[in-house]
Amino acid sequence: MKMQLMSAVALVFASTSLAQAAAVTPEQLAAQYKADGYTRIEVDFSQTRAQVEAIKDGVKLEVLHDLSTGQILKQETERVAGDDDVSPGVFVRQDDRDDDHGGDRDDNDDHDDHGRGDDGQGDDNGGHGRGDD
16 A cells, blocks of 8 residues: 555656756645645755655655755655644745754754764753863
């Protein structure tokens, strides 16, 4: 069942303008997902990338886009969980934590440091060690 769902989603994206390799804005991404029938769309973006979470027909789609090319870098689908917010709406938010200018080593980014991130102590050790290194 999951494989059929993923195949269907891949087919939809192959036939939309999201598959083209041209610069795209977060607002354009949100508009495209809305046009594709998604009812809840969240776009979190930095200078170089946009993470989209969109819900349609009980399925949550998560897509990472390169803003300079419009290319999809990563895509996952799953059924909507009981704790997911499914209320309709479009939300576009800038993520100011992209402190390394597009690289994948952000201290606050749970995608590359396995959720360790900043421990709020004002040091750079992410909760590990004494911070005097």
